Amino acid sequence: MVERLIDIKTLMLCATLVLAGCVSAPSYPPSQPTGSQQPPPIYTPPGTPPPATAQYPEAPPPGPAPVPAQPRPDPSVTLALREESLSAAARGDTAEAIALIERAIRIEPDRPELWIDLASLHLEEGDAVGAEQFARKALLYTRTRHDLEQQAYLIISRAQRER
Amino acid sequence: MPRSARRKSKSDRPIWQRVLAVLLIAGIVVAGLLAGYLVYLDRLITQTFEGRRWSVPARVYAQPVELYPGRSLRPEDLVVELRRLGYRQSSARQSGTFVRSGNEVRIRARRFVFDDRVREETDFTVRFAGAVIIAMEEAGRKAHLARLDAPLIGSFFPSHGEDRLIVAPADTPKLLTDGLKVVEDRNFDRHRGFDLAAIARAAWVNLRSGDVQQGGSTLTQQLVKSYFLDNRRTVTRKLKELAMAVILESRFEKEDLLNAYINEIFLGQDGTRAVHGFGLGSQFYFNKPLTELDASEIALLIAVIRGPSYYNPFKHPERAKARRDRVLAQMAEFGAISEPDFRAATAKPLTVAAGSRRGGGYYPAFLDLLRAQLAAGYDADALASRGYRVFTTLEPWIQDAAESAVNTALTQIEKDRDLAAGELEAAVIVSRAQTGEVSAVVGGRRAGFQGFNRALAAKRPVGSVLKPVVYLSALETGRYNLATLVDDAPIVVPDVHSGPWTPSNFDEEPKGPVPLVRALGDSLNLATVRLGMAVGLEPIARRMGELLDLPPPNPYPSILLGSMDLAPLDLTRMYGVFASGGFSTSPKAVISVEDESGTALERYPIAVTQIAEPDTIALINHALMAVMLKGTGERSRWSGHGVAGKTGTSDEYRDSWFAGFDANYLSVIWVGYDDNRSTGLTGSTGALRVWDGLLATLYPTPLTLPEPYGTRIESVDYATGARADASCGEPVAIPIPYNVELPLKPGCGGTMERLTDRLRRWLND
Numbered sequence: 001m002v003e004r005l006i007d008i009k010t011l012m013l014c015a016t017l018v019l020a021g022c023v024s025a026p027s028y029p030p031s032q033p034t035g036s037q038q039p040p041p042i043y044t045p046p047g048t049p050p051p052a053t054a055q056y057p058e059a060p061p062p063g064p065a066p067v068p069a070q071p072r073p074d075p076s077v078t079l080a081l082r083e084e085s086l087s088a089a090a091r092g093d094t095a096e097a098i099a100l101i102e103r104a105i106r107i108e109p110d111r112p113e114l115w116i117d118l119a120s121l122h123l124e125e126g127d128a129v130g131a132e133q134f135a136r137k138a139l140l141y142t143r144t145r146h147d148l149e150q151q152a153y154l155i156i157s158r159a160q161r162e163r
Numbered sequence: 164m165p166r167s168a169r170r171k172s173k174s175d176r177p178i179w180q181r182v183l184a185v186l187l188i189a190g191i192v193v194a195g196l197l198a199g200y201l202v203y204l205d206r207l208i209t210q211t212f213e214g215r216r217w218s219v220p221a222r223v224y225a226q227p228v229e230l231y232p233g234r235s236l237r238p239e240d241l242v243v244e245l246r247r248l249g250y251r252q253s254s255a256r257q258s259g260t261f262v263r264s265g266n267e268v269r270i271r272a273r274r275f276v277f278d279d280r281v282r283e284e285t286d287f288t289v290r291f292a293g294a295v296i297i298a299m300e301e302a303g304r305k306a307h308l309a310r311l312d313a314p315l316i317g318s319f320f321p322s323h324g325e326d327r328l329i330v331a332p333a334d335t336p337k338l339l340t341d342g343l344k345v346v347e348d349r350n351f352d353r354h355r356g357f358d359l360a361a362i363a364r365a366a367w368v369n370l371r372s373g374d375v376q377q378g379g380s381t382l383t384q385q386l387v388k389s390y391f392l393d394n395r396r397t398v399t400r401k402l403k404e405l406a407m408a409v410i411l412e413s414r415f416e417k418e419d420l421l422n423a424y425i426n427e428i429f430l431g432q433d434g435t436r437a438v439h440g441f442g443l444g445s446q447f448y449f450n451k452p453l454t455e456l457d458a459s460e461i462a463l464l465i466a467v468i469r470g471p472s473y474y475n476p477f478k479h480p481e482r483a484k485a486r487r488d489r490v491l492a493q494m495a496e497f498g499a500i501s502e503p504d505f506r507a508a509t510a511k512p513l514t515v516a517a518g519s520r521r522g523g524g525y526y527p528a529f530l531d532l533l534r535a536q537l538a539a540g541y542d543a544d545a546l547a548s549r550g551y552r553v554f555t556t557l558e559p560w561i562q563d564a565a566e567s568a569v570n571t572a573l574t575q576i577e578k579d580r581d582l583a584a585g586e587l588e589a590a591v592i593v594s595r596a597q598t599g600e601v602s603a604v605v606g607g608r609r610a611g612f613q614g615f616n617r618a619l620a621a622k623r624p625v626g627s628v629l630k631p632v633v634y635l636s637a638l639e640t641g642r643y644n645l646a647t648l649v650d651d652a653p654i655v656v657p658d659v660h661s662g663p664w665t666p667s668n669f670d671e672e673p674k675g676p677v678p679l680v681r682a683l684g685d686s687l688n689l690a691t692v693r694l695g696m697a698v699g700l701e702p703i704a705r706r707m708g709e710l711l712d713l714p715p716p717n718p719y720p721s722i723l724l725g726s727m728d729l730a731p732l733d734l735t736r737m738y739g740v741f742a743s744g745g746f747s748t749s750p751k752a753v754i755s756v757e758d759e760s761g762t763a764l765e766r767y768p769i770a771v772t773q774i775a776e777p778d779t780i781a782l783i784n785h786a787l788m789a790v791m792l793k794g795t796g797e798r799s800r801w802s803g804h805g806v807a808g809k810t811g812t813s814d815e816y817r818d819s820w821f822a823g824f825d826a827n828y829l830s831v832i833w834v835g836y837d838d839n840r841s842t843g844l845t846g847s848t849g850a851l852r853v854w855d856g857l858l859a860t861l862y863p864t865p866l867t868l869p870e871p872y873g874t875r876i877e878s879v880d881y882a883t884g885a886r887a888d889a890s891c892g893e894p895v896a897i898p899i900p901y902n903v904e905l906p907l908k909p910g911c912g913g914t915m916e917r918l919t920d921r922l923r924r925w926l927n928d
Contacts, residue, residue, distance in 0.1 A: 071295045074232040080307040095766055099279050099755070102598075102769050107229055109597035110826065110867075118769070133746070136773050137597075140744045143869055 078104040078111055085117060094125050112141035112148045119155045123162070132159035201406065208407040209414060211390050215427060219329050219550035219759070220320040223533065224313035225526075225557040226602075226754075227277070230289055230296060231308045235862065237294045240560070241268050247559060248312050249451035249516070258284050259455045266291045273452070275312040278554040278755045278763065282310070314559050315446065316526050319534075321547035324435050328442035329550070330453055332422050338458060339441060340421060341499040342465050346490055348382040349497070352417060356383050356408035383408040386424045430464065431471045434525075438471075448476065450516035458500050459508040462490040463515075476515045484513050528606030529557050531616045532732075533752045540765060541756070550759035555752055556600035561828075561861060565591045565603040566610040568856035573608060573834070576852060580843060587842065589834045589853060590617035592735045592750070593861070596829045598769045599739050599748025615837075622728040623833060627686040627795075628811030628820040628846065629725035631741065631783055632710055633695045634683050636703045638779050643694075645680040645786055645897045646877070646884040646905055651690035656720045664720055666692050669812070669845075678884025680897055683786045684794025686810065688724055695723035709774055710737040712747065725811060731831045734822055738831060741783055741807070742824040744869075745775035778871035782898060785868060789895045793881045795847050796823070801858050805865025808854070810846025817841055819849025825863035830854055874898035880908045887911050 085100035101118045108114065115138035123131035135155040142149040228244050230236070242252075245261050250270070253260040261270040270287040287309050288300040299306045320326035344351045350358045362379030380388070387407045411420060429437060430444035438447045444464050445453040456464075466486040467474045476483035488509045495505035533555055537546065545551070573587045591605040606616035615621070637643045651674040656664040668674070668688045674681075682690035695703055700718035707722065708715030711733050716722050735750050753767045787807035790796045795810040808823025819834040819842060834849040835842055842849065870876060877899040879885070880892035885908035887894050892908050899905060 071233050071235050073234060074307070076307045077231040077233065095763065096279060098768055099766065102754075103229075105598060105769070106226075106595065106600075107231065109595070130768075130770060133771050133773060137744075137746060137771055140777055140869065 073108050078108050078114060081107075082113065082117060085121075089121060089124070094121055097121050098125075110141050112138040112145060112152070115141070116148060116151050116155065119152070119159075123155060123159055126162075128159040128162040132156050132163075135159065201410070204403065204406055205410050205414075208387065208390070208410055212411060212415065212423060215390065215423065218548040220318040220326055221546045221549065221551035221553050221756075222315060222328070223317045223319070223530065223553045223555060225316045225555060225559050227310040227313040228560070229308065229310055230287070230299060232296055232298055234296045235294050236291075236296055238263055238266060238268055238289075238291050241289060244311055244560065245270065247314055249446075249449070249455075251451075256286075257455070259451055270311075272309075273312055276552075276761055277310065277313060278552070278757060281761075313554065316555070316557060316559065317530050319543070319546035319553075320436055321543075324437045325439050326436045326443055327426055327438075327440040328446060329426050329440070330422075330442035332418060334452075334454055335422070335425055335441070336454060336456065336461060338494075338499060339425070339453070339456075339461050339465070342461055342490065342494050343382065343421075343424070345493050345497045345499050346465050347385070347468065348380075351382055351421070354381055354412075356410075356412035357381055357405050380404075381408060382424050383411055383420055386420065386427055387411065389427050389429060428468055429471060430467055431475065448515050457508070457511075458494075458504055459487065459491065459511040460514060462494065462508065463487045463513065466490045476513050480513050487513070526557060526559075526562055526604070526610075527614070528604040528610060528616050528618055529555070529562065529601070529752065531606065531619055532601060532604055532750070535619070536752050536767075537756070551764070552757050552761075554754045554756075556595075556602060556754060557752070558602040561593050562603040562605075564860035565593055565605045565830075565857055568853050568860075569605055569608060569610070572853040572856050576834075576844065576849065582842075586836060587834060588617060588837050589832065589850075590621060590731045591830065591832050591853065591857070592618050592731045593828055593830045593857070594735055594739065594750055596739070596742035596824050596827055598771070599736075599743075599751050600754075600769070601735075601750050601752050602828065617833065618731045620730060621833070622730050622733075623818045623835060624725070624813035625727055625729045625734065625820060626725040626811040626813040626818065626846075628734060628809050628822055629707065629722070629727060629729075629737075630683060630686065630691055630811075631787065631809055632707050632737070633691055633698070633703055633723055634679060634786060635710075635775065635779065635783050636706045637679070637694050637698045638782050639706075639776070640698060643679060644900055644903055645782055646678045646879050646899055646903070648676040648678055648884050649682055649690045649694045651675060651677050651682065651687045652693070654689055654693055654696075656692065656696060658720055660719065666720075666724060676884075677882070678879065680786050680789050680879070680895060681794070681881050681884070683809075684789045684881065686790075686795050692720065692723050696720065710740050710747070712736055712749075725813075731833050734820075734831045735829065738822045738824065738829055740775060741780060741787065742829040743771065745773055745777045745780040746771040747774045748772075777869065778874075781868045781871050784866065785895075785897045788866065788868075789881065789897065791823070793893060793895060795845075796821075796851060798847055799823075799851055800855050801863055804863045805867075806858075806863050807866060808851075810851060812845040815841045816843050816845065819844040820846050821850035821854050823851075823854050824866075825858075826866050827864050828861055830857060830861075832857075871898050873902075874900050877905060879905065883908060885909075885911075 081100050081104040085097040088100060089097035098118065098121050101114055101121065105114050105118070115134050119131045119134035119138060122134060132155070135152040138152040139149065142152060242261070242263055250259050250261050252262065254262050256271050258271055258273045261268055268289045270289070272282065272285050272287055274284045275282050286302050287306070289296055290298040299309055301309060318326050348358065348361070350361060358379065358381050361381065365379035384404055387404050426440040426442065429439055430441070431438040431447055433447060438444055441453055441464055445451065445456055448464065449456060449460055463476060463483065466483060467476070469486070473479070474483045474486050491500070491505055491508050494500045495502060500508065533553070537553070569589045569591060573589055574584070576582070577584050577587055588608055589605065590607065591603065592601060593603040594601045604618045606618045607614055651668070653673055654666065656666070658664045666688050669686065673689055674687055677687060677690055679694070681687070682694065700720060700722070704715040704718040704722055711729070713733065716727050719726070732750060736747070739748050739750070740746065748771050751767060755766045756764045758764050784807050787809055788805070791799055791802050791806050791808050796802065796808050806823060806825045808821060811820030812818070817835055817839055820832065822829070822831045824830070832850040832853045834844060834853065875898065876896050877886060878888050878894040879897050879899070880887035881895050882893060884905070885892070886905045887908035888911065891911040
């Protein structure tokens with residue numbers, strides 16, 4: 001009986017340590033790029049299907065809101081603009097692609113995908129400084145989306161290398 | 164005598180021949196001079212004509228309203244937006260019309276050239292459930308997104324005031340050209356610049372009536388006259404005008420001349436702006452494009468040509484209507500309109516647009532900001548003449564809400580407090596929290612008038628509204644958290660410049676040890692000074708400079724209480740850092756500029772720069788939310804709606820400030836008197852009331868703040884900083900670092916015992 005109790009205590013301690021490990025994850029990316037892995041291409045060349053990020057797996061709600069939240073835009077709204085932006089970028093019209101993402105950001109400023117798109121487009125345009133800033137902006141909204149968080153960090157490290 | 168005789172003998176010509184010769188030479192000289200003069204006139208009029216054709220002031224557009232499923236908007240709000248664009252309720256399915264039936268609005272949208280694409284005329288159907296759009300269709304197919312036209316909000320007309328909106332012959336209604344010919348120049352298609360019959364007829368009519376009823380000038384002569392703005396009635400001027408008219412007729416096609424006339428003629432005065440041409444005239448008088456005018460409206464425009472101020476339909480509606488009906492009668496008489504149309508048109512009352520915003524009327528305060536931002540890339544001359552289109556960030560519905568919030572709140576405050584009516588002033592800037600794009604600028608109480616722009620130019624003492632920088636600097640040291648106690652007790656600061664400084668609290672009463680969250684929330688001066696002195700004046704001054712994007716203030720102790728003069732625009736920049744999670748943005752008014760052909764000359768992309776750790780900003784924002792829940796912003800009606808903000812009051816109640824934000828919009832508001840006398844208002848009894856009114860339209864979207872890494876959300880007693888719940892204290896939910904243990908508030912008992920405490924006790928057993 002006593003032994004089993006200790007076992008449970010040990011388990012819980014382990015669990016706490018694991019949690020602590022999560023908690024101490026850096027909130028900032030390392031200022032120097034780490035590792036030598038090649039970042040994946042941000043924009044798909046024309047002809048290939050759009051990347052998986054163009055889907056919106058809805059994130060779990062971030063805890064109870066203090067008041068009933070306002071209705072959110074239907075996810076299809078900014079998705080449509082992102083698709084248009086993708087095809088503008090595929091045509092080589094980066095300025096137009098950026099304008100479309102900015103339009104989407106006005107509608108849904110807290111959607112991290114949009115800031116990641118904006119960062120990629122600025123990177124493509126050679127604006128590494130802006131790209132890094134937009135990726136950092138995306139990180140404000142990626143706490144529950146580790147896939148997007150990773151994408152944002154990749155852009156940041158690429159941008160820092162290109163600067 | 165002999166000499167003359169000799170000469171006479173040399174030439175036997177009679178005297179008349181010699182006179183003739185002299186006359187001939189004189190004639191040749193005069194003809195030469197005249198020809199030279201005509202060549203000069205020719206060059207002058209041709210250059211003017213050609214030049215005018217291309218001199219078009221830049222047009223300024225606001226942001227179009229985006230419609231999409233999930234957007235909160237009521238059908239009546241959509242109708243307001245449509246009316247702003249001059250759309251009218253009609254089931255005729257014509258361009259520029261809409262039909263509202265219950266929860267559905269069907270729109271026949273005009274063709275519109277946006278900065279990124281052209282939208283051809285199309286049908287939109289928008290369905291609502293309560294105050295939310297639930298479905299949309301475009302041309303019968305399901306649509307995700309639709310834009311209304313971008314509202315025209317002004318133009319950069321040149322200093323001589325002439326503004327115009329060019330219309331092409333294809334966009335000119337036939338009734339307008341027919342009507343102009345009937346009323347002004349019946350022989351237009353045949354004459355060569357002047358019309359003797361018309362002159363004779365006019366003379367006869369005027370003689371009979373003893374009044375100037377008719378002019379005999381052709382449209383071409385009127386065009387010439389309009390170019391040179393010379394109203395002296397002299398014979399030489401008339402002759403010069405005549406010569407130029409003949410020259411124009413010989414050089415250009417009738418159609419070009421008529422089109423020039425339609426774009427040139429003076430149709431009204433709007434403050435310093437002179438309304439020229441029927442394109443702008445249509446917008447100015449009816450708030451819709453020329454192509455959408457009916458017969459009575461076209462007739463009114465033709466009617467005012469003769470005397471835009473005498474027949475001003477806003478000031479002299481009866482006079483204008485009588486003249487309009489006379490024009491309609493002439494149009495009917497000469498077959499330009501049918502008899503039934505004539506009867507229907509004369510039966511219509513004047514339908515001129517109401518309000519001060521006709522035809523791209525003014526948002527002068529916003530345009531000031533725009534002008535300043537465009538000045539770097541474009542000179543005034545280019546803006547006034549090259550026909551550019553400028554797409555801006557202004558959102559007219561927010562601008563209107565801000566203006567009316569200012570007026571309502573100030574009037575109410577003056578009434579409540581027995582202040583002289585109409586003297587309080589205010590300034591407001593509303594911007595998008597995440598991008599810094601400016602949605603509205605109110606430069607004063609009379610917002611429609613060009614005047615001193617308090618939002619951009621009035622630098623006033625900011626007081627406590629600057630305090631969050633002190634707390635940010637403290638939290639950034641890592642030595643403090645929001646529950647850290649700081650002593651709100653009298654303090655003497657040795658000031659190197661003006662001797663020792665003894666600040667006091669607003670209510671003169673020291674509060675003793677208080678947590679940081681309350682020191683900021685209740686805007687306690689003593690606690691703030693104590694905290695600031697502990698952190699250090701140098702780093703705080705530096706941080707102020709960084710957040711304001713200004714040179715740092717001198718590190719005097721008084722900066723801790725906001726002894727700095729700033730404009731609302733400066734504070735917009737600073738609070739933008741909080742509202743955006745740590746990113747600095749430049750308040751931005753321009754989205755893009757394109758040339759006459761629709762090619763983008765320049766885009767002004769969104770730019771953000773991270774200047775603070777998002778986690779630290781989240782802490783500050785939790786504190787700014789506590790301001791609204793428990794502190795000086797508590798009396799706001801939006802207190803429980805997930806908003807953040809800070810009040811400020813300068814010495815002797817001279818300036819009342821409030822800066823507040825939700826997830827989407829940041830507002831900075833100042834209230835005070837221009838002559839700097841005391842208002843008796845604090846930030847919360849003055850500026851906050853304006854914000855309260857504004858948010859009734861700009862309904863808040865609650866902030867969802869991230870939980871900073873290494874923290875937990877703790878229920879902390881606002882007054883004491885100990886752990887407490889609602890049964891034993893006034894709790895606020897704020898992030899506390901894991902490694903910080905807060906005492907339990909006395910009297911809070913076992914229910915408040917934390918899970919971790921229980922766990923630890925259990926583990927230690």
